[in-house]
Amino acid sequence: MEKELTISDNPRPKTIHDFGGFPEELYQMRYPAPGSPSVAMDLNKNLTKAGWISK
Secondary structure, three states, X not given: OOOEEOOOOOOOOOOOOOOOOOOHHHHHOOOOXXXXXXXXXXXXXXXXXXXXXXX
16 A cells, blocks of 8 residues: 655645536536645655655
8 A cells, every 4th residue: 555645735726626527517617625834744754754645
């Protein structure tokens, strides 16, 4: 099992449409959920302590 993770610290991440086969209007929708750089940093620190590699 790979133990490398990617953690986003983007304060304003883009909407990812991870589906297909729906009307075009659905792909135009955006959900402006805020990111949390401080949570990402804490998560990275704790994962590193546990032996995980994250970037």
